[in-house]
Amino acid sequence: MNRRTFTRTAAAFAAAPFLSTSRSLGASYGEYGDFKKRVAVIGSGWFGKVDVLRLIQVAPVEVVGLCDVDSKMLDGAADIVASRQLSKKRPPTFKHYQELLEKERPEIVIIATPDHWHALPAIAAMEAGADLYLQKPISVDVAEGKAILDTARKHQRVVQVGTQRRSTPHLIDAKKQVVDAGLLGDIAHAEICCFYHMRNGTTPAQAKATVPPHLDWELWTGPAPLREYNSIVHPRSWRAFMEYSNGIIGDMCIHMLDTVRWLLDLGPARRVSSSGGIYVDPASIANITDTQTATFSFDGLEVVWNHRSWGEATDPEYPWAFFLYGDKGTLKADLHKWEFIPRGKGPRLKGTALIEFDKYPEDETEKDLEVHVASAGRGHMRDLLLRVADRGKPVADIEQGYLSTTACILANMSQKLGRSLAWDNDATRIVNDDEANLALARPYRAPYVHP
Secondary structure, eight states: OOGGGOOOOOOTTTTOOOOSSTTOOGGGGGGGOSSOOEEEEEOOSHHHHHHHHHHHHHSOOEEEEEEOSBHHHHHHHHHHHHHHSTTOOOOOEESOHHHHHHHHOOSEEEEOSOGGGSHHHHHHHHHTTOEEEEOSSSOSSHHHHHHHHHHHHHHTOOEEESOGGGGOHHHHHHIIIIITTTTTOSEEEEEEEEOOOOSOOOOHHHHBOOOOTTBOHHHHHTTSOOOOOBTTTTTTOGGGOTTTSOHHIIIIIHHHHHHHHHHHTOOOOSEEEEEEEOOSOTTSSOOSOSEEEEEEEETTEEEEEEEESSSOOSSTTOSEEEEEEESSEEEEEOSSEEEEEESSSSOOEEEEOOOOTTTOGGGGTSTTOOHHHHHHHHHHHHHHHHHHHHOOOOTTBHHHHHHHHHHHHHHHHHHHHTSOEEEETTTTEETTOHHHHHTTSOOOOTTOOOO
16 A cells, blocks of 8 residues: 555454453453364474463463473473463473474464574474464565465465564554554655664674583574584574574564554565675674664655664664654654654654553563563464454464565665665565575575475
């Protein structure tokens, strides 16, 4: 949709029912269809636990299996799930996702592995009959993402992508009160950014380590190139390496780009250009950029991304954020708050993140939970369950995840190649650039086969 013909639309989540507390599940069975749903988690690290615990809070699901290549992490996750799910049963654990899918036959699978391990288990789970909650970015390359999308459509699976800004209560309010209400006027420009110091600065000498006995490093690596193990790659710092991720663009930019696409009803990016590199911290073992700018061109609108893992944020109040500029005003927003600033006369509007300690007291003590986004996680899970029941498209449907993921991958390709890329989404090709098209699918390490 062209930005000049953008019309008011109801927020997709507005009609979704909210449970009053995590202990009032009985009255809501009918909203989500025939329960209990059998749920499995592939990738039991930080966000795998965050995701499944949000799901447990909003529906009487039964977690029937957990999978991870780190046995210590896996056992800890099983204990936590047992303490939180209604049945108090400890779910069985698996090292191989194929065995989990075959033995437990889950109906919903949460995939929260490193990015390079998204495509193969996602496709296998859908082929085995499961609907998905798939973390972002959906893939490590464009061809993987298209294969996931095609599989979902072929088998008519419901797939919710973990771009949960679309289910963030205060951003839904900003969409209704500002964007849909037309307060911004003609929206001609958007900026998105992240200035967190999140690129690991450990040197190769400092990171030298042996593989711990509880980790299968060969299987963790999977289809990616086999690097020597180091102390920062697992757990949680694997995004420091392009072999397993798409860096800060694939981690942080995708959230804000997808949010702007949702707010303004934007389709695929038509052209992507990016520049940057390792300008400040070349001594680090990390091989992702520490400085990068990307421009995503849509019909009649450009969205410009900046990240720096050093220095100060351009706007210290909004270090990871989006900014929508219209001829009638500006909308600033992040995960904590939003504010509308009109041009000339008119009221300033604002909102803040929804914290729900009164309804979910366990949020206060859950390890590593970012409490300001817990409500968004619950909302995303509610929306998934509603769509599993009615077989509709969730608010972060796999196609939307594919479009946002593809744009971010193209940004990294542009930065590496040193030129802008024109994207033909219908043909799944970069226009007139044979060299770039060869990079749409990364080589897989044998014996793994690229989908």
